Amino acid sequence: MSRKKTTRVILEDLEVFDAGAKGKAVAKAADGRVVFIDNAVPGDVVTVQTTKKRKAYYEGTAISVSKESSKRVTPTCEHFGTCGGCKWQNMGYEHQLYFKQNEITNNLKRLGKIELPETSPIVGSKKEYFYRNKMEFSFSDNKWLTLDQIKSDQIIENKNALGFHIPGMWDKILDLTKCHLQEDPSNEIRDFVKSEGQKLEIPFFNNRNKTGVLRTLMIRTSSTGQVMVLIQFFKETETKRIQLLTAITERFPKLTSLLYVINGKGNDTLYDQEVVCFHGQPHIFEEMEGLSFKINAKSFYQTNSSQAYELYKITRDFAGLTGKEIVYDLYTGTGTIAQFIAGNAKKVIGVEAVPDAIIAAKENAKNNKITNAHFVVGDMKEVFNKKFISTHGMADVVITDPPRIGMHADVVSQLLELSAKKIVYVSCNSATQARDLALLDSKYKVTRVQPVDMFPQTHHVENVVLLEHR
Template identity: 40%
Template sequence: MKLKKGADVELKIESTAFKGKGIAKLNGLAIFVPNTAPGDRVEARIIKKKKNHAEAKLLKVLEGGPKRIEPRCGHAKMCGGCSWQHVDYASQLEFKQSQVQDHMERIGGFKELEVEPTIGCEQPFYYRNKMEYSIGHKKWLSREEIERDEYVSDRCFAAGLHAPGRFDKILNLNECHLQEPISYEILDFIRSYCTENDISPFNRIDNEGFMRNVVVRNSYHTDDLMVNIVTYKDDQETMQKMSNALLDKFPQITTIINNVNDTKSPTAVGRYEKVLHGPGYIVDSIGGYNFNIDANAFFQTNTGQAERLYEVARSFADLQPDDLLYDLYCGVGTLSLFMSEKAEKVIGIENVDVAIENARANAKSNGVENVEFVKGDMKDVFNQSIVAEHGKPDCIITDPPRSGMHPDVVEYLKHLEVPKLVYVSCNSSTMARDLKELNKVYDILEVQPVDMFPQTYHIETVANLRLR
């Protein structure tokens, strides 16, 4: 039988693939099915058919496998925020280790390298310190709503997360278990307040309306709690009334910000912002260093697990008191400061202006004097000139974006031949690609996955390299 798009098939899920999809085989063809787990027997519909594989949509779980559990959240089947809630946490950690192992072998060519077991998160729910909710005028309808006999409108004040692959529709949340419960309670209150007071959601197609986003940030080590309300227009009377209502309902909120994004850009970062209550920032810490976190500042999303990630990186670096350390792609300097007490000097390099400004401010506020930050595109500034100015490093830590390191950076790392190199990655596939090149000069001693994002397929990985 020739498999065609639109065909309904019964499948047995055998394993998992990158991005958390289950893999089944039918007549030798690999079929990828989201929201499944190994051992599941499912009914699925083919939605894409290619020469070497097919993609299918889950219709029904006929028989759950041993790793399947009942998701905690009622939105789990539709929401892209928690793609693995139907898998028990121990199995999630095993799957993530297998993902990294697959990338190391298939992309990196490291057949003899054994990836370490994933370091799990002690708090697999409510671990995020930031949730960015979207607001719109069209909600995503569930299959149950579509199949009802009565008419169900998709137009309302929808507040939640974007439906997977749909910029124009919002999954109207009734619950969320990624951040502390007060986060969803604040979102729910704002949704009701806007409905009762005729405050309109933003329409991205017509560029009309008012409310765009609600961003909630909470501190892991303090009681600080921020609400950042992103609007399309600047209406301070409306916003001050909303702020007062929020404080009456949630007196534990320590600061409220209004970001005004009056552009077509879908970002939750405003063109300018106004502080409605409190100092305009919250304070959190990593490794004993305090950081002022503004509404639009970058900060590790899982504070507690970030400390474990940094501890692995520091252990791999094996810093000595007279070591010079380079921290490539240093961001706001959290890792640079974390390493600073073990090294003689740290040079952080970063391309983003606001990140460099925050990094320098963070070093100053924490009284750290042996860290210096250099601004510039890595492929342009990480060369012989920076080494001539600051000295040849004894150790380099690199934490590039998902795309990995630019080939010029990889080549200079090979040329520089530093004794110790630590690679931190949020994408083990591009890490494996870069490690394959670096392995011409460096031995890969250890690869350690660290789970920063439970209930999702995302995984952070740290590799320990030594000069041959």
């Protein structure tokens, strides 16, 4: 059965007035429909070619700009518009912050339909570029070709690429020249690995056919100056693998950790794979206020280290701890927030569903000589029972930092039953946060709201909310 074709419409002279969810600009068509637009900035007047038409809205791409917004800036990266990773790079950073804060306020009011205090000004990032501590790149033997390359008569013999997936195209990889998201030596390492892989004639991966050898490259850096590199091979070619990894250690002798994985399964996720240390140690360390956190290849850690510190300080401030409180830290991950606040609490209990994360949390707490933080593996929906509370004590404060989908309705119900004095809700998705706040509204009043920008040049933003018992 064939797919229904989308009727494409040209919409002219649309004045863009907002930027919203998923980084899209917003305008209104003559027929009253809202138009969500790629490649436009609030204040632009644009012509849009639609890609989707629905009863209440259109989606489309700006194909020309008849009047440029004063909020526009020249993108720093040559890959802007193709890569899709930094969709707001054509908008001044002060305006990015405005629209991020505006979206949070709108979501909490419109979706949450709750009474809000005045939101504090968003905490911007000191680094607008080169702020990420983790990057993942994909190899391909059939790189994405630009329009100029397609139109050219030149025969492109080398189609190897190492870079990012083209948005919406799982098997197309953009070959990067320079990425502005991670500090050196990230670009130098990526370029060397690609060059050396080609020199050794190691086949690059083909995602559609599941052929080739070189599959992905991950680079992690830390505020302590340590660097981790991990290469995924689709299959073992021992001689070539050793040659490549040896060349990397010789070119970058100060690497803290060089790891590899042989991953022949359908996807490239690491969590069920054996990670082998070829050189150095199997981890790097991150530091914050004298605390040390061991980061391995599978660890979750906030990808903007300096802004993570700001986020955690705000969380601690909202909790208002005096040293007498029992704190539950839900979705604790590797226990970074739990350990960060432990010195201000009587006891902290971190809960996480991923066993490996809890193992890491316990190890980090031991290394940091923290004795009042305890970590429990468990499904969040099932953990708040009478036995749990009798074992650990009734919580005075709950900190929750769920994934983008927010908290399960059962978890919200358990929070209402638990009835702690305060809840500090950290979220990377203000829409699902608003939904959860509405469910908690019967017992809790939102008293503080603080957005934190972790991801400059993108629409993503974190938000911290303090709820106090009515």
